[in-house]
Amino acid sequence: MAEMATRIEMIEARRPPDLRRGVLGWLRANLFDGPRNSVITLCVLAVLGWGLWPLVQWALIDADWLGSTREACSGEGACWVFISARFETIVYGFYPEAARWRVDTVFMMLGLLIAWLAIPRLPAKRWVGLFALVGFPVVAYVLLLGGHFGLMAVPTREWGGLMLTLTVAVVGIVGSLPLGVVLALGRRSRMPLVRGVCVVFIEFWRGVPLITVLFMASVMLPLFVPNEVEFDKLLRALIGIMFFWSAYMAEVVRGGLQAIPKGQEEAAKALGMGYWRRMGLIVLPQALKLVIPGIVNTFIALFKDTSLVLIIGLFDLLAIIRSGLTDSNWLGFATEGYVFAALMFWVFCFSMSRYSQYIERRLHTGHRN
Amino acid sequence: MATTNTASAPADEPMISVEGLNKWYGDFHVLRDIDLTVAKGERIVICGPSGSGKSTLIRCLNHLEEHQQGRIVVDGVTMTQDVKRIEQIRRNVGMVFQHFNLFPHLSVLDNCCISQTWVQKKPRAEAEKTAMEFLERVRIADQAHKYPGQLSGGQQQRVAIARALCMRPEVMLFDEPTSALDPEMIKEVLDVMVELARDGMTMLCVTHEMGFAKTVADRVIFMDQGQIIEQAPPETFFNHPQSDRTQMFLSQILGH
Numbered sequence: 001m002a003e004m005a006t007r008i009e010m011i012e013a014r015r016p017p018d019l020r021r022g023v024l025g026w027l028r029a030n031l032f033d034g035p036r037n038s039v040i041t042l043c044v045l046a047v048l049g050w051g052l053w054p055l056v057q058w059a060l061i062d063a064d065w066l067g068s069t070r071e072a073c074s075g076e077g078a079c080w081v082f083i084s085a086r087f088e089t090i091v092y093g094f095y096p097e098a099a100r101w102r103v104d105t106v107f108m109m110l111g112l113l114i115a116w117l118a119i120p121r122l123p124a125k126r127w128v129g130l131f132a133l134v135g136f137p138v139v140a141y142v143l144l145l146g147g148h149f150g151l152m153a154v155p156t157r158e159w160g161g162l163m164l165t166l167t168v169a170v171v172g173i174v175g176s177l178p179l180g181v182v183l184a185l186g187r188r189s190r191m192p193l194v195r196g197v198c199v200v201f202i203e204f205w206r207g208v209p210l211i212t213v214l215f216m217a218s219v220m221l222p223l224f225v226p227n228e229v230e231f232d233k234l235l236r237a238l239i240g241i242m243f244f245w246s247a248y249m250a251e252v253v254r255g256g257l258q259a260i261p262k263g264q265e266e267a268a269k270a271l272g273m274g275y276w277r278r279m280g281l282i283v284l285p286q287a288l289k290l291v292i293p294g295i296v297n298t299f300i301a302l303f304k305d306t307s308l309v310l311i312i313g314l315f316d317l318l319a320i321i322r323s324g325l326t327d328s329n330w331l332g333f334a335t336e337g338y339v340f341a342a343l344m345f346w347v348f349c350f351s352m353s354r355y356s357q358y359i360e361r362r363l364h365t366g367h368r369n
Numbered sequence: 370m371a372t373t374n375t376a377s378a379p380a381d382e383p384m385i386s387v388e389g390l391n392k393w394y395g396d397f398h399v400l401r402d403i404d405l406t407v408a409k410g411e412r413i414v415i416c417g418p419s420g421s422g423k424s425t426l427i428r429c430l431n432h433l434e435e436h437q438q439g440r441i442v443v444d445g446v447t448m449t450q451d452v453k454r455i456e457q458i459r460r461n462v463g464m465v466f467q468h469f470n471l472f473p474h475l476s477v478l479d480n481c482c483i484s485q486t487w488v489q490k491k492p493r494a495e496a497e498k499t500a501m502e503f504l505e506r507v508r509i510a511d512q513a514h515k516y517p518g519q520l521s522g523g524q525q526q527r528v529a530i531a532r533a534l535c536m537r538p539e540v541m542l543f544d545e546p547t548s549a550l551d552p553e554m555i556k557e558v559l560d561v562m563v564e565l566a567r568d569g570m571t572m573l574c575v576t577h578e579m580g581f582a583k584t585v586a587d588r589v590i591f592m593d594q595g596q597i598i599e600q601a602p603p604e605t606f607f608n609h610p611q612s613d614r615t616q617m618f619l620s621q622i623l624g625h
Contacts, residue, residue, distance in 0.1 A: 005395070099524065142496055223605075261468075261470075263466055263470035264472065265469060266433050266466070266470060267464075267466065267470035267471070267472070267529075268434075268472075268484075269431075269433060269459060270431055270459060270462070270463070270464035270466075270533070271483075271484035271488065271532070271533075271536060272456050272457075272459040272460035272484060272488045273484060273487065273488055274452070274456060277487050277488070281483060281487060282472055282483075285474050286473065286474050287473075291473065304407055363474075365473060365516040365517075365518055366611065
């Protein structure tokens, strides 16, 4: 009979074999896992190549890149000259050329602020965030609209293109999230009046198509307010968009609030926290983290729907590209225009999506209890 | 540091007094004519079958549940609907829950500091010092920078006890603190509770741990169907239970 064995030392943890790691390991495990799967992988690659090749050829290989007039287009592939020749208009709309540095400044500040807030290593997040929410809108407002400090006034009807799209999107995003959070909290309030107001607000704005909201803002509202009251069209559209999306945001956030166990609030109560501390310190940080996918989903929908402002005569990115299609010098470049517009929208939306996934991973603190 | 925000009850006055407490959930009468007085430093274990209202009773003491009739006075403060007064009472009453209810988005240290800095307005450094002191006491200081999700159930419950103690409460309420734990973790939590009891903390524990009741309780209260059926020191309670229902309950939980 074998002797009883007792292990005295623990076996050290070792690294997994190299073949299971890295790019090669991944390829091996996922694409070339045995002869059958290797054949399938090669077939799929062939089909993809065969299907996508014409697109690549049209968009990249046969395309015309250089030049400034229609003569530069050979007609074999895409003619990106159409875009590059109109690039300034696509970005700035009808914004006066002499004042475009103001738009550039605002773009750069926005980019810097977003980067600063998005990169975890950079310090002083609180102050930068405060500036982004309070200081930056004022600076951007003064710079873009002008009329103060010797800056030439640029009325909003001259705004357009990417700068208008970004203005609408950023104001919509920055305005609808906090408003949505307040509405979501209000809808769960125990005070009947607060709850009632929030429910009516949410259900009204959610039940109306955005196009209707924009029409009402631009056509109907002026009928009700006296003529002397000048109410900028873009401002009306911005408020409409903000209210509309805050109703959606409220329901997304409410979903998150409902997912937080009651015990969390009870524990905060037991520690003597009042309502706003319980919400601000305990419930909302968890609820918002939980609904990041839903929030970003709403942001992306908002971003894409900014192009609806074209129906009230504002020329956003898409509208300005469309208007270029009717330029008699450039007839027949609709495909390039739409592909470029789609690409621009996609780049912004995809960046938001990727960043949200990164944030989700970063905020993950192990299993929930 | 004693409570600075309230006039602490004089030594001869009870820490908690409950008179004629009644509570309904809709038509269901959960608490019926509860009278209870808890002296400063007294350790009380409340037991009874599930649904007997024992958790509801201690949850009324810090107004996690609202009562409809009766009077509750905690540390000299009478409970009313007034939010400020309720928060004042809650700052003096620590609570430990069955499911720990730690804040999963905060580290262990932050769990212990958040209420000190935001409710008691202590400077961060002082709050951290207090937190580490109590984490040391529940023997989990080495995990201070982990998140609750990375700890075992027993460890989480000890953190929850430390978190409540950081507020320097006059009374601690325990709502079935070991019921959600794996058997091998119950002891580490009970040990901490026994130490706390020996230090003279006023405690009310809803628990099925009869060993704990025998070791530390000054008084054991048996509840059934929303009423206090019997209360006695542990020796009397376990060896000479008076009512039939108590005898039956004891035979059921001690019988195997």
